[in-house]
Amino acid sequence: MDRFNRPRRGWVAVAAIMIGLLWGGTATAAEDQAKRPAPATAAQPEGQPSVQPPVQPKAPAAAKPLAPVIAPKKEAEGILGKQVYGVNGADMGLVTNVLVDRAGNPIAVVIDFGGFLGMGIRKIAIDWHLMRFHPGNKDKPVTLSLEKGQLKAAPTYDPDKPPRIVGTSAAPTPAKPATPPTAAQPAKSPTPTATKPSPPAAVTPPTPTPAPAAKDHPGK
Amino acid sequence: MNSTGSMRAAERGLDVLNLFVANVQTGFGPFIAVYLTTRGWTQTSIGLALSVGTIAAMVSQIPAGAVVDMTYRKSLVAGVSLLAFAVCALLFAVRPFPVTIYLAEILHGFSSCTLGPSVAAMSLALVGSAKLGPRLGRNARFSSVGNAMGAALMGAVGYYLSSRSVFFLAAALTFPAIAAIWPLRALDARAHAAPGHRTNRRPISIYRLVLDRRLLIFAVCAMLFTFSNAAMLPLASGSITEEMPSIANLLIAAFIMLPQAVVAIISPRIGDYAHSRGRRILLVVALAALGIRGLLFAAVHAPVYLIPVQLLDGISAACFGILVPLVTADLAGQSGRYSFALGLVGFAIGIGATVSTTVAGVLADHIGEPLTLLGLGVTALASAVFAWLVMPETRSAAESRS
Numbered sequence: 001m002d003r004f005n006r007p008r009r010g011w012v013a014v015a016a017i018m019i020g021l022l023w024g025g026t027a028t029a030a031e032d033q034a035k036r037p038a039p040a041t042a043a044q045p046e047g048q049p050s051v052q053p054p055v056q057p058k059a060p061a062a063a064k065p066l067a068p069v070i071a072p073k074k075e076a077e078g079i080l081g082k083q084v085y086g087v088n089g090a091d092m093g094l095v096t097n098v099l100v101d102r103a104g105n106p107i108a109v110v111i112d113f114g115g116f117l118g119m120g121i122r123k124i125a126i127d128w129h130l131m132r133f134h135p136g137n138k139d140k141p142v143t144l145s146l147e148k149g150q151l152k153a154a155p156t157y158d159p160d161k162p163p164r165i166v167g168t169s170a171a172p173t174p175a176k177p178a179t180p181p182t183a184a185q186p187a188k189s190p191t192p193t194a195t196k197p198s199p200p201a202a203v204t205p206p207t208p209t210p211a212p213a214a215k216d217h218p219g220k
Numbered sequence: 221m222n223s224t225g226s227m228r229a230a231e232r233g234l235d236v237l238n239l240f241v242a243n244v245q246t247g248f249g250p251f252i253a254v255y256l257t258t259r260g261w262t263q264t265s266i267g268l269a270l271s272v273g274t275i276a277a278m279v280s281q282i283p284a285g286a287v288v289d290m291t292y293r294k295s296l297v298a299g300v301s302l303l304a305f306a307v308c309a310l311l312f313a314v315r316p317f318p319v320t321i322y323l324a325e326i327l328h329g330f331s332s333c334t335l336g337p338s339v340a341a342m343s344l345a346l347v348g349s350a351k352l353g354p355r356l357g358r359n360a361r362f363s364s365v366g367n368a369m370g371a372a373l374m375g376a377v378g379y380y381l382s383s384r385s386v387f388f389l390a391a392a393l394t395f396p397a398i399a400a401i402w403p404l405r406a407l408d409a410r411a412h413a414a415p416g417h418r419t420n421r422r423p424i425s426i427y428r429l430v431l432d433r434r435l436l437i438f439a440v441c442a443m444l445f446t447f448s449n450a451a452m453l454p455l456a457s458g459s460i461t462e463e464m465p466s467i468a469n470l471l472i473a474a475f476i477m478l479p480q481a482v483v484a485i486i487s488p489r490i491g492d493y494a495h496s497r498g499r500r501i502l503l504v505v506a507l508a509a510l511g512i513r514g515l516l517f518a519a520v521h522a523p524v525y526l527i528p529v530q531l532l533d534g535i536s537a538a539c540f541g542i543l544v545p546l547v548t549a550d551l552a553g554q555s556g557r558y559s560f561a562l563g564l565v566g567f568a569i570g571i572g573a574t575v576s577t578t579v580a581g582v583l584a585d586h587i588g589e590p591l592t593l594l595g596l597g598v599t600a601l602a603s604a605v606f607a608w609l610v611m612p613e614t615r616s617a618a619e620s621r622s
Contacts, residue, residue: 081260094257112257114465116472117375118250120457148466156462158585159263 077135084142108165123157127167229403238359240397242366247390255383259316272322276329278570284333285563294338295404301335306394313387337559340545345407349553357491360541364483423556435551439568441607446572448600451580460523482534490538498615506539507604514597518590550614
């Protein structure tokens with residue numbers, strides 16, 4: 001059985017080289033990730049000067065470094081990839097995206113819903129106002145006042161089409177440039193009712209108004 | 221050296237190897253997308269990472285086959301491939317950053333393409349071409365048990381612990397697989413002495429192999445099978461999530477497990493049948509069962525009634541899983557280019573799978589899921605007719621004598 005000694009030494013050498021190469025080659029990846037620029041909050045719509053830009057405190061013309069504002073401890077938290085819990089702690093899936101309007105206001109959260117070991121997952125956009133966020137709560141950072149059954153027949157979110165959002169009231173979406181900025185728009189939050197027995201209260205038909213831009217930023 | 225004892229040990233080693241390889245591979249499935257999502261990856265970068273893996277696996281099929289053909293130490297190839305799997309799984313778990321994940325996807329794609337042919341070649345070396353059918357039936361049985369075990373284990377670990385621990389589990393499971401290779405080392409010497417190895421006889425020219433009409437027809441059939449098959453379950457399970465969201469995950473788990481159970485039960489019989497009656501009829505059965513399944517998916521809407529339809533998946537998966545290494549061995553097993561030929565068929569399968577999900581996605585958008593499923597089913601039925609008319613029987617005369 002002499003000849004089997006050679007292969008065995010070969011195994012060890014090849015394995016050592018492979019592990020070494022991969023570990024060494026990726027040592028800087030962590031730093032790259034850390035240095036990645038923060039995502040833009042809202043994609044800028046192009047060539048639409050008629051719409052008044054969102055009023056935002058502008059930085060002074062002189063490029064003065066912004067003083068960092070430290071959020072109160074645990075009061076700000078990322079939600080991408082967080083698990084969403086429904087009524088009774090049901091697993092409603094993972095947050096994969098946030099849809100915002102031109103003013104940068106969040107409109108909906110896209111979740112990866114359902115499935116087993118990654119099979120059978122559907123993307124569903126859910127009205128922002130149905131979501132509750134609990135920064136600092138490790139167990140349930142994001143909750144949703146819906147039951148699984150209420151997502152029956154919910155439309156699949158397709159990034160290439162005007163988003164159809166579950167739970168949005170029939171009223172037009174908040175950001176409608178055509179309407180003059182009348183002072184008091186009716187409170188746009190359709191108070192989430194957890195006890196709603198019927199499937200998704202209202203599913204807005206595709207709105208003709210500008211689609212909220214997806215806050216998507218490629219990984220590289 | 222007592223040859224019978226060591227051969228029996230090798231038989232058992234091959235069983236265990238198939239079991240754990242299937243176990244480990246479950247961790248590299250669609251679950252990766254879930255894991256990367258929990259790490260805050262955007263959908264764009266997840267899509268990119270998965271495409272990198274798919275492309276790597278497809279591009280390396282044929283070169284990896286050629287590499288496996290170059291050595292008679294198939295057990296070494298299998299061991300290194302499994303070590304590579306362990307490295308990939310650990311990279312996923314420990315360093316989920318873009319560069320690392322892309323590297324791990326590429327490494328996993330290539331080592332899958334070296335592992336498959338080396339296991340097939342060891343099976344061939346163990347039993348010889350005349351008795352390969354029953355042995356492949358046994359391989360398929362242990363693989364499907366491993367798939368089901370892996371899905372159950374990793375589903376539980378992912379649910380109760382974290383999606384990251386799934387990859388630690390996958391890495392840990394490569395070790396029993398590597399241990400199972402130990403008794404298979406004796407096969408290397410056997411393959412070395414076997415007729416058809418390049419040290420004994422020059423391998424046939426690649427052109428002769430590629431121009432073998434039977435191999436091309438079989439590759440086309442394999443491509444058509446995967447084209448019809450790959451998108452079917454994802455489409456159907458998507459609509460299950462839509463129609464029965466409350467229990468969709470349980471239903472989909474049943475959809476995945478049931479065919480595995482069927483494969484585990486019937487595979488040895490299918491292998492015996494291929495041995496005694498021939499391969500062509502099984503190819504036709506695989507495609508026909510797939511076609512009928514597509515039609516039923518299109519016609520039946522209540523998800524609960526679809527569970528029995530998945531029995532058909534078990535039938536076609538068992539036939540197809542055995543036929544790919546078996547028919548290829550019939551045509552190229554003694555040519556010195558068995559792994560290359562497997563790579564060729566694997567490449568055709570890869571094309572079928574990629575085109576399938578893309579085309580089905582576009583079709584489902586335009587004509588809806590039921591019509592898309594109908595189309596896939598009709599394609600499979602047409603392929604069954606094609607196989608019936610064109611595919612020659614490849615079972616050798618020697619086998620009918622044995």
